[in-house]
Amino acid sequence: MAESILVLTHADEAGSELTKASLEVVTAGKVLATRLGACLAIGIVAVDAKSAASSIVSSGTRVLGVSGGAFAHARYASDAAACLALCKAANATIVLAPGSSRFARIAAGVAHRMGGFVDTHITSIGGDACIEVSRWFYRQRIEATITQTARPWFLLLEGGMHAPFANKGSDVEIEKVAVQLPVLRTTVTELRVPAQDAQTIRPDAKMLFVAGAGWTKKQPDGQIHAAEAGDLILNFLNSTGASLGSSKSLVDQGGDGQPVLPFLTHMNQVGQTGSTPRHAKGLSTCCHGEEPHVVGWRFIGERRAISLDTNCGWTRGKADVVYVADAFKVMAKVNELLRRD
Numbered sequence: 001m002a003e004s005i006l007v008l009t010h011a012d013e014a015g016s017e018l019t020k021a022s023l024e025v026v027t028a029g030k031v032l033a034t035r036l037g038a039c040l041a042i043g044i045v046a047v048d049a050k051s052a053a054s055s056i057v058s059s060g061t062r063v064l065g066v067s068g069g070a071f072a073h074a075r076y077a078s079d080a081a082a083c084l085a086l087c088k089a090a091n092a093t094i095v096l097a098p099g100s101s102r103f104a105r106i107a108a109g110v111a112h113r114m115g116g117f118v119d120t121h122i123t124s125i126g127g128d129a130c131i132e133v134s135r136w137f138y139r140q141r142i143e144a145t146i147t148q149t150a151r152p153w154f155l156l157l158e159g160g161m162h163a164p165f166a167n168k169g170s171d172v173e174i175e176k177v178a179v180q181l182p183v184l185r186t187t188v189t190e191l192r193v194p195a196q197d198a199q200t201i202r203p204d205a206k207m208l209f210v211a212g213a214g215w216t217k218k219q220p221d222g223q224i225h226a227a228e229a230g231d232l233i234l235n236f237l238n239s240t241g242a243s244l245g246s247s248k249s250l251v252d253q254g255g256d257g258q259p260v261l262p263f264l265t266h267m268n269q270v271g272q273t274g275s276t277p278r279h280a281k282g283l284s285t286c287c288h289g290e291e292p293h294v295v296g297w298r299f300i301g302e303r304r305a306i307s308l309d310t311n312c313g314w315t316r317g318k319a320d321v322v323y324v325a326d327a328f329k330v331m332a333k334v335n336e337l338l339r340r341d
C-alpha cells in the first residue's frame with residue numbers, strides 16, 4: 001500500500017515559529033517519505049500558519065495550515081479539531097507528530113476519531129519496505145520494535161531523533177484547512193511559566209550536573225554546610241545553563257528530616273527509580289556512584305565525577321575522569337573561573 005505521510009507541527013508559545021521538536025519531526029517525515037517513495041504533507045497548527053511556515057520552506061512538499069486565534073494556545077478541544085481536519089485533508093495513512101505536551105494530550109483522541117492507532121515515545125523509525133518503529137519500556141531496559149498494518153497510524157516521536165529541519169525563507173504556499181470548532185468550554189486566560197532560573201531541569205542543556213547526598217553531610221570540619229552547598233550549585237547552574245540531577249539519597253532527605261537543598265525535588269532524581277536524561281556531558285558531585293544511580297547515566301556522553309572517596313563507584317570504571325577532591329573547594333574555584341569569563 002502506498003503510504004501518505006502527514007507531519008503534524010505546531011507553533012511555539014510566541015506563535016511565530018514552529019517548535020524545535022516540530023522541525024525535528026519534519027526531518028523525520030522527509031527521511032521516511034524518501035525511503036518509502038511516499039507522498040508527504042506538513043500540517044501546521046498556529047495563530048498564523050503562513051508566518052510559522054517560514055521555517056519549512058521547501059519545494060515540492062505540500063503544506064496545510066490551520067490558522068486562527070483559537071489555536072494560539074494548547075487546548076484539547078481546538079487542537080484535536082485542528083489535527084483531525086489536517087489528517088482528513090491530507091488523507092494520511094501515517095501521521096508523525098512531536099511528543100510535545102500539546103500533541104501528546106490529543107494524539108490518542110485524534111487517532112480514535114480517525115479510526116486509527118497511536119504509538120508514543122518512538123525513538124527510531126526503521127524497516128525496509130515496511131515501517132518498524134522502536135520505543136523503550138521498563139525504564140529504558142527493554143527496547144521494542146513495533147509494526148502495525150492498521151491505518152492511519154499515529155506516531156509521537158521523542159525529541160533528538162533528527163536534526164531540526166532548517167530552510168528559512170518566506171515563500172511558502174499554504175493550503176488553508178477549515179476547522180469545525182466544537183463549543184469551547186475552556187478559555188485560555190494567561191500562561192504562567194517558572195522563571196528561567198527557577199527551572200532546574202533543562203532537557204536541552206549540554207551538561208548534566210548531579211548533586212549527591214555528600215553536599216549535606218558533615219564535612220571535614222565536623223559541620224554541615226547546606227546553605228553554602230546550595231549557593232555553589234545554583235551559581236554553577238546559572239552561569240552554565242546545566243541541568244540539575246540528584247541522587248535518590250539527597251532528594252529523600254527532606255522526608256527523613258535531614259538538611260535539604262530547597263530547589264531539589266524528586267523530579268531531579270536520576271537513576272533506576274528516577275530519570276534517564278540525555279546530555280553530552282555529565283558532572284557528578286558528592287555522589288557515591290552506586291549502580292542504581294549510575295544506571296540513569298546511560299545516555300550521558302562524557303562522565304566526570306568529584307568525590308572524596310577513592311573507592312566510590314565512579315573510580316571503579318563508571319566515569320571517564322574522577323577528581324578525588326573536595327567538591328566544595330572545586331566548585332568554588334570553578335564558579336570563580338566562570339565569573340571571570
Ligand SMILES: Cc1cc2nc3c(=O)[nH]c(=O)nc-3n(C[C@H](O)[C@H](O)[C@H](O)COP(=O)(O)OP(=O)(O)OC[C@H]3O[C@@H](n4cnc5c(N)ncnc54)[C@H](O)[C@@H]3O)c2cc1C
Binds near residue numbers: 212217285
Ligand atoms: C531499588 C533501589 C532503587 C534505587 N534507585 C535509585 C535512583 O534512581 N537514583 C539514585 O541516585 N539512587 C537510587 N538508589 C539508591 C542508591 O543505591 C544509593 O543509595 C544512592 O544513589 C546514594 O546516593 P549518594 O551517592 O548521593 O549518597 P551517599 O552514598 O551518601 O554518598 C555521598 C558521597 O559524597 C561524598 N562526599 C561527601 N562530601 C564530599 C565533598 N565535600 N566532596 C566530594 N565528595 C563528597 C562521600 O564520599 C560519598 O561518596 C536506589 C536503591 C535501591 C535499593
